[in-house]
Amino acid sequence: MTADLDITYQPANSVNPNKVVNVGGGEYCFGADWGCQNATVIDEEAFALPTTLPAGHLLQIYGNISDSSFDGTTNFGPIPTGASWGTVNDFYLLPGGCGIFAENLNSQGVSNPAPLSTLQSWLPKDALHLVSVPQVDRIPAGGSGEAALQNKIDTIFSVPVKVNAGDCMVEIFGRSGNGATDNETQVLALMAP
16 A cells, blocks of 8 residues: 655634643542552542633533543452442632642642542632532442443533633542542633633
8 A cells, every 4th residue: 555645734824812721631549549640548538630720711621531440350459339339520610729729739749639528628619610520330239330430521601701810720529439440531621812
């Protein structure tokens, strides 16, 4: 097979002033003490990923959330048991900065675990809850809790959300249930001037 291609580049005539900001890129493990960007063996703990935003208007939050159980082998941890397991994935806009959420990062800029109730208590009164993507796997009687939970996020704000320089978007993600799970997000924000 052969190919003979010619490519001609032309500058774009239109200027798109919109920006894409990575606001939910992370992988955190629950029910394990290793792996991922960070991990916790305490079921009630969660993680919060803060991102400082540029000034402008938030038009859209989009991407993918993929949470899955491990396979139950000794290398990866137990499969969830009980009636169900699930995840919490919430995005908030915090006016004026990331505050204590930025202070809860380790030396590599990765979120340290804290109780979910503590992370929620750190939200200021004027925090704007933008998107919630809960996921749940109901385990049938006698069945296995091994599962992959995936959701697409595509939230378009009919009225763009004003963002001042230094405002912060925080993703809080945690888990319900037990066992070992891997929670991963790839989420972007589309910003206009």
